[in-house]
Amino acid sequence: MTVDMAPIILSVKMAALSTIIVMITGVSTAWIMNRFGFPGKNLAETVIGLPLVLPPTVIGFGLLLLFGKHGPLGSFLENTFHVRVVFTWGAAVIAAAVVSLPLMYRSARAALETVDKSLEQAARTLGASEWRVFHSITLPLAWPGFLAGILLACARALGEFGATLMLAGNIPGQTQTVPLAIFFAAESGDMRLAGFLVAVISLVSFIITYGLNTWSNRRQPSLSLRRGGNQC
């Protein structure tokens, strides 16, 4: 039996890119929301969180309207950059990013709230710029929470099905990620292929989760030991 590796490679690339995008936008949005109050903040937070509660097909439908030929973003991209998003590999990345953003955002927001404000203020009185305050104080202290968010977002991106199918379609070799391939293989009765892909995606998800868990557990006890113990 020859196995088509394309869905696996596609899924990994798509999840990696989506996670990077989500990590940057999620952390920066959480930082802004944590720092500033502005009118419409509740509304903005609700919109970011919506993909958590809406069916993925609804998100996919919304994205299709937005990025479609006659959608505001779709026509803009087509006219200015001559880029078509729908039914491309990029569409799969966009769908996965939108669906996994709330997970990253929520973890990052909660992590930022645990950072003692007086530490950041102390850094400011010591002459630190806002950027230095962020990368030398806020980031290292909020890091475990950020990591949890990255992990969740990555796992969610790997498993994304509904929105991807709506926006990117099911084009083998181009937009067919592992979850889509599993569905269509099972539907056409190819249980061996479906089973193989299920095993692969389970294994990859397991390795990511296990690896990051081990790493964060190794970091945490040493940090608390350093903080807690009073050895001379």
Add this chain to the structure above:
Amino acid sequence: MLKVNIKKSLPDFELDVNFTLENGILGVCGRSGAGKTTLLQCIAGLVAPRTGCIDLNGRTFFSSEHGVNVPARSRNIGYLFQGYALFPHMTVKQNVLYGAKGGKGKRKKSSLSVLEVLDILRITGLQDRYPGQLSGGEQQRAALARALMAEPDLLLLDEPLSALDDQTRSRMHKELKRLQRQWEIPFIMVTHSRTELTALADRVLFLVNGKQCQEVIYNPERTCTGWDAQEIPCCR
């Protein structure tokens, strides 16, 4: 010379103070919620007053009239936080070096070495420890070292000794006094304790609901009659 004349609206009342400070230690005293910490935060630039002006050595840090509000990082004011606010993920040495001036040569005093500062505060042996491994008194000295390493023009202390036991506290009284004389920059110290005022403050500012009710120049020779905390309801 520090000139402060500010108004700041707080939930229950308005903070309204007006004083100048040349040198020495100014004790700020008043009930919880009288606006003491807010006053320090306004001077440090962590909070903006509603109106007024703040001047230090001829530099305007805040002026509602001219729309000036210098950010905290550019004010060069040391701030000793109530819980010390040491960075838990850095060693004592990394903490102390965080605000160190990078030898820009613009300061009147030559730049300090970290060892000097650690030595002044007698924590040289602790430089590789993390804040969680220090006792309250050691944390306080580490936080002081960090503030001094930045060579501030003014040092603000928010209830610096409240978390310490009596013995450590009286030792820190002497140390703070010595440091102030050695450094020759004004200190502003928020405190609840009358003993602390007696031991440390050259002048005292009492706050009652944000209003400055009395300013007395403390005279060590008249400890009992110079000012009497019993007469002042906010400082009992």
